[in-house]
Amino acid sequence: MDPLYTTTDDPNDSMENISSNFTDSYNNQFVQPVWQVVVWAIAYCSIVIVSVVGNIVVIWIILAHKRMRTVTNYFLVNLAFAEASMAAFNTVINFVYSVHNEWYFGLGYCRFHNFFPIAAVFASIYSMTAIALDRYMAIIHPLQQRLSSAETKLVIGVIWVLALLLAFPQYFYSTTAELPGRIVCYIDWPEYKIWDFKLTYQICVTVLIYILPLVIMGVAYLVVGLSLWASEIPGDCTDRYREQLTAKRKVVKMMIVVVCTFALCWLPYHVYFLLHMFHPDLLEERFIQQVYLAIMWLAMSSTMYNPMIYCLLNDRFRAGFKQAFYWCPFVPEGSYKSLELKTTRYLQTQISMYRVSRMDTTVSTVLPFGTPDDTTEPAREEEPGCLRHTAVDLSPNGSTRDTHSKTTPPPSPTTTWTSED
Template sequence: DIIDDKIVQAIFCLLYTSIFVLGLFGNILVCYVVGRNRAMHTVTNCFITNLALSDILLCTLAVPFTPLYTFLGRWIFGNALCHLVVYAQSTSVYISTLTLTSIAVDRFFVIIYPFKPRMRLATCLAIIICIWSFSLIATIPFGLFMDHRSIAGRFYCEEQWPSEIFRQVFGGTTAIIQFVLPFIVVTFCYVRVSVKLNDRARSKPGAKTSRKEEADRERKKRTNRMLIAMVTIFGVSWMPLNLINVLNDLYMQTGTWTYYHLCFFLSHAVAMSSTCYNPFLYAWLNDNFRKEFKQVLPCFGAQTGPQASGRLGNWRSERTCNGNETCQETLLPTSVVISTTKPSPPLLNAIVSSNLGGGGTDRGARLRSTDSVEVVLVAYTAAEDTVHIDKLDKGAIDAQKNHPFQVV
């Protein structure tokens, strides 16, 4: 078998070591950044943190044990870990894919139905608890039907199913719930989000300058690339390993194929590498996460003056719209942020978060349509909570004061 070649093993060891270090570092950093700042405790960030926790489990349990077992040719970690490692691996994969699905669904509702109340933080935590509970229950057979036995003085950790039919049915069901259904849901959500954002960009009222049109086109391209990357990486990362596992369940002789172990390790390494991509896709490309990363890691060029120390001075999280979390965040130094709710003339019934003059946040303030101020409407995209901002002058406000604001 080519996998027994020392050079091939050295290459895989280097690859798995890189995945382990990068994945562990990136996901621990995500958890730390969210934990240290209460302003980061939003629905989307809770899902991202849960994804990071599942990726940490994958890094610590799936990345090192699988190649070591194959390269050593025996199981040296004892009977308890024989059952626990496989069980924890399967559980963490379930948690990871279901959390990615939850993030896609949450962003779908935020973009497609912007005037409906956002998911509450308590609801988000309940969903996360359900994900963990389902994952722990659904993967019990993986931990139960493992056999730690000695053959010719060597210990092995192998699957021992009650029957071949049970193995095939359970393996097929796992592949459908763990990959096929989440992939369909994620693809559907992000395609709809992309279409909606494109339509929204074309239907913005008012004249546009060439610079504004160019900025809109670039923003749309960037968002679409991000959505395509999310779907593509999810599919490319997990599809090969699921195909290998299904083939292994359907055909008992796959282990005798010449390049089976090589194909398995290639697909397994690709799947495990998702632990490195996720922090980048779902956290680093978010402006608020990136700002916090720069505070934690000086090597990324964080500022050390008053601007750096006063994070909350120009970074706001609005949570007061009828008790619903709107999570409107902006890095503008001087702005008025209005939640995307339906106004009721002659007053704009909107919760205003004011940062004029560097003062504190005025919660529950009402803004009259005749006030000579700059109004900013904030919209969400798939890549981050706030990525583009359109300004309406006083005339635009007067023109729309009898109509709901159109979300940009």
């Protein structure tokens, strides 16, 4: 992330111009009263504590419970890791540099400081995009094959490779310089007569880590929302189908809240830097420091909201947080057993009823939906509608005849539901 002021911030300026700006116009104009520094320090440190603790608990809830390891939750692990890392390694450093306008941490960390946030934000938002596309495929195209565990990990690896490649220019061109009385960390962008490399890069970053993924997620969730909420539930559907539809709505609603929160938190940041690109004189205004600190706080705070959203909108995560903080006196006792899912993602067709008659034998196969819980995904999810009942009639001569009915009769008392891990 670029630093704040023209004296350190404008990589298009030469070091002579930077030094001149420092001696002629800076004159400690951005020095804040102690009470303001304390208030901002508390605000930024609260982000680090809440984000790191909350996201580590999210990772523990998913990885420590085998049946929580679903496609959606693997991407949530990646999202939590990226957000916790950015909060731990960049938030406080960014605050210190913004307040003092002096770099204390050396060239190596200067490069990391400008490099890692871009990669982390890219990994975060494309993890959300992957979840949106996975939900789209599960609900709109339920018969298509879903991602396996290995394929999901491969997608996460590709996301991080692309993130590192996108952020690499910020690492490569980052450097430090010594000004009168202080050291600054800035990005020394190359200057070409043909094109403005810095402007092109900043626009590409804004499109790739904000505009494009938000458009993709917006379209995906719009289609999914119309499918889940616009159609009426048929009156002859089973209770299990209604529970499954409710579960789908819950997880989609939770992810829409996550995406909207991210978009709102990062919108002022991208607007600020685009304005800076076209109106660099704004950075010379005295009030800009407070504006920048507020915008940066809002952007960094996006790393701490997701664990709260999971806890509020998801029963499984709520149970996990209660288990993690059971020692706190104000945390109500919860049911840890609710973390144990009834079924897992990979469900095979189970033979549920056997009816034997004198004339022929009919084996009725019920295709169960996945667990009604909102943190698992069945291997095959039906489109809105009722469960189908498939009957295979075995005639005495060994031939088979398929019959289908649109509704599923209630299972007999001998029906058993099984699942495989």
